Amino acid sequence: MAVESTEPGTVRPGGRTARVRAAVLRAAGDALAEHGFAGLDLGDVARRAEVGRTTVYRRWGTVTALVADLLDDMAEQSQPRTETGSLLEDLRANARLVQRTLTDARQGPLFRAVIAAASCDPDTAEALHRFYRARITEWAPCVTQAVGRGELPEGTDPDEVVRAVSAPLYYRLLASGDPLDESAADRAAGAAVAAARAGAYLRRAGPSDRPEGA
């Protein structure tokens, strides 16, 4: 497949391919942050990325496929977990990372746009869920290690604890509109740790997330 380089000089096709993808995904993120999903257009993305339209249409084909690739790339690129040796410090670092991301001038609108798109497009929703799955998998070991250190009860579900850190921050961003500041992040981490210590996130006897009934 013919691929235009986004940089001068001759480079190996692999290098070009990677740089073209990076340029296109960067442009797609910029476009989403500026105009939302409804305003996303492959031709506009190609112009912003200074990449040939045919390359973008051939490789991604649809805006949905482009957004899915952007989300997969965001999952790959997202920052590794913090390991301080203290669960509260680890989760506070995670909460502050989420809070900074959601309030970032580019990332905030980008996440809002992708989440809005996911609410009416199943493929985008799947890609979004893969993104959060990757983030939860990245941070879960902080909880597993805390159980090992005796900071949390045996049988604590690490995924539930990691979700509990992000949930209050997304709720403020998407639903209630309450301030999304650093103290909200610290409170989210503190509440997750307190609830986990009290055994609120113990794995269920039955298969995960099967209703327990009343």
Place this chain on the structure above:
Amino acid sequence: MAVESTEPGTVRPGGRTARVRAAVLRAAGDALAEHGFAGLDLGDVARRAEVGRTTVYRRWGTVTALVADLLDDMAEQSQPRTETGSLLEDLRANARLVQRTLTDARQGPLFRAVIAAASCDPDTAEALHRFYRARITEWAPCVTQAVGRGELPEGTDPDEVVRAVSAPLYYRLLASGDPLDESAADRAAGAAVAAARAGAYLRRAGPSDRPEGA
């Protein structure tokens, strides 16, 4: 203003006005649930409500104003809080109400549509925030009463506890896509109570939600 009745027979204008509003808001909710915000059209809503187009255009004017009125009506119509005398039981009832609403065949898509619309429209966002403000105000007394009964520490912020019950459920619906079942609702209530008991939601010394710093 001429107002068509949605029911046969002669009624007082006030009665007609109220019934027309109810019919139009019902139709707007149905249309949002079926086609999302982008597919919302005042003419279509008038047809669904069997109300004259001029009435809808004159009274609401824009889809944004119609959605804002729908959200204000949803806040007025929303169910009163449960009072069992136990904080855990009260908040579990709240969590299950939220979970049933978000997974309801009509209400679920309706909330997703309105939340998506709020992410790109400030007036819709304001109306959405008023809705959650009303819900938090309705349920906060459960927490205040629990503090009075000595179930929670003095200085617990009731709004934070109520938000903590809903947040994990909205996070599953909008972000992570994890199952949104009754056990998720019970876990959300249990975690909120455990964290509140541990003092994770104490009011801050400074003005609410001002950053505390590290």
